[in-house]
Amino acid sequence: MLREQEAQRLHELGDFLRTRRARLAPEDVGLPRGGRRRAPGLRRAEVAQLAGVSVDWYTWLEQGRSITVSTQVLESLVQALRLTASEREHLFFLAHQQPPPEKDMELETVSPTLQRFLDNQGLSPAFVTGRRWDVVAWNEAARVVLGDYGQMSTLERNSIWRFFTFPEHRHVLVDWEGHARQLLAQFRATCGRYPGDPYLTELIQDLMLRSPEFRAWWPDHEVLGAREVHKEYNHPQAGSLVFEYLSFQVLDAPDLRVNVYTPLDEVDTPAKIARLIAEGSSVSR
Incomplete structure (x- = not known):
């Protein structure tokens, strides 16, 4: 056989x-x-x-x-x-019978078509992450709900870094630990695709020093693919916001992942996001 x-x-x-x-x-x-x-x-x-x-x-x-x-x-x-x-x-x-070694990591960008897709999501916060989990593109709803990525440093735009090192996440995201464990398992799967990548290696080392949770859970070697989940935020301006979360790869650029938060009617989430956008509010966290 x-x-x-x-x-x-x-x-x-x-x-x-x-x-x-x-x-x-x-x-x-x-x-x-x-x-x-x-x-x-x-x-x-x-x-x-x-x-x-x-x-x-x-x-x-x-x-x-x-x-x-x-x-x-x-x-x-x-x-x-x-x-x-x-x-x-x-x-x-x-x-x-294995993926190729990664080439030198050039700057990741999204196509105009993909950016229009993000912008056309309207009240749904949507953003794109690259192979190292850096946010490389986003729409206005993501800016007012999740933070002003345009004002952040490259490190601050890294999703896994922000999640584990920004204390504000623990207060705004309901069930932070459950989501953190799931996110870490997905990050572990990503690292398995790019073994030896110097940026990811350095990022892991820094997280081991900065985050007690990351340091405690990383040795568990939990691995998980993308999942559809509910997320609830306690937004400092809008209050409670409830979303369905969906993540998927871009077929023409498989290192890019689109993340979409679809606002649910619970607690008037769409109306609250509409007000945030209208007010031009942004939250840096």
């Missing part, structure tokens, strides 16, 4: 490489077209040339033979075949 699964994995890897090769023309990668081609796309020899490997070795890889593939060679194939971030991850899963 295991041998069959391995053969299937290698077959999928070969098919994936063939289809990526077939969609590229020589001029797409800076090569001359040359003579007439029997099949569309790049030739195996051209991919091998671009990736810096032998034609025989690349041919064996496409044929699904069980050969050793280094991370460096896979990265060369990523460049040669002009793979997207999602395709790069897929290639590494097929070849190494």
Whole structure:
């Protein structure tokens, strides 16, 4: 059974490489077209040339033979075949059965389309977090309910840092401990996707020093995916606010996560948020 699964994995890897090769023309990668081609796309020899490997070795890889593939060679194939971030991850899963090592972390931004999505949520506070849990975009409802992210430092915009080191959270969020344990388990799952990331490593070390709860719970190794939950806040201006919370990944940018707080009719939450927005109120916490 295991041998069959391995053969299937290698077959999928070969098919994936063939289809990526077939969609590229020589001029797409800076090569001359040359003579007439029997099949569309790049030739195996051209991919091998671009990736810096032998034609025989690349041919064996496409044929699904069980050969050793280094991370460096896979990265060369990523460049040669002009793979997207999602395709790069897929290639590494097929070849190494694990995600690729993270590249240098460039500044994370959201597309204009995603920002419009946030803005169009109206009375629902909505924001986007990156791979390190930094808030990188938000709407007006999030600003007046959760805090003015535009006035915060990068560290203050980190969701896990604010949650565990800002005392105000314990007063405004009902059942802080329950939500904190769940958030920590989700953060642990994220860290498992990016082992060795220096920013996350430093963040964990700082949290171990600053937060007794983080220090006590982190060794438990609890892991949890995103969940739909209710959250209740005691907002200093608006009073009690009740939400349904939903979090989901962005398909085109899987390192980004959209977080939406849908206000419930309980305790007139929508009307209270509307007043906060109208008054231009902001709470920095």
